[in-house]
Amino acid sequence: MNETFFVYPETVDRFAFDWGHLSITCGPKVTGAGTFSAGVVHVPPGEGHARHNHPGSEEIIYVLEGEGEQMVEDMQGNPVTETVRAGCTIFVPESRFHSTLNTGDRPMKLFVVYSPAGPEEVLRELPDFRLVPPPHG
Template sequence: MAKDAYFIYPKDVSAFGFDWGKLSLTVAPEVNCANRFSGGVVDLPSGKGHARHNHPGAEEIIFVISGEGEQMVEDENGNPITTKVGPGCTVYVPESRFHSTKNTGAEPMQLFVVYSPAGPELALRELPDFRLLPPGS
């Protein structure tokens, strides 16, 4: 594998753009041949967030890099658990559980997300507000 496949910056890959923000996949089969997980950087502008959704058959880790917001994860009975999150917080989303994130702060919120196994992020291409942004956008 080429050296540049090991060291990826979000600005160097195309991003998934949405009305609520963007996802820059920095680890994925199509980026660097990762096959057991995928992940990348999510940027949420102030007041924006992604709606309640799930990833059937996949777990997710969300790490808050910067900003603050509200994170919802459903428990095993389908009850929503919502809490405030900020830099340094790691959120675990069990397999197939519904969850949502909203930036409630005045500054942009940045997250690093990991999906296991790789692949559920590709379903985001089917959303009506999806657009593929060129590297550096």
């Protein structure tokens, strides 16, 4: 694989779901990154992804635009929910369940990082997964 240093979300495959979409902009298959992956998530108003976890991986979620409710389980497995908006960084410890719901009137745009890489590939197994290739111009 060639080294790739600069990637825009519109130049890579889009992982589309009923609740929104994810564009992996950094990771083993896109840039050759070896220890983490990252991407941009879009969640339309009123939508959100269900409670899930990433076994063996930590996640960072940074809210770029919009606002919503973010849930992350604590060490005892209790849900901790907070209203988040642009500028908030959310840390999801390894294997913890979490969910995001856009409660605003405009799309939420998130930047996510997984360490180690891999959780993004498991998303391909979800029943509502659709791969949307980048537009060719």
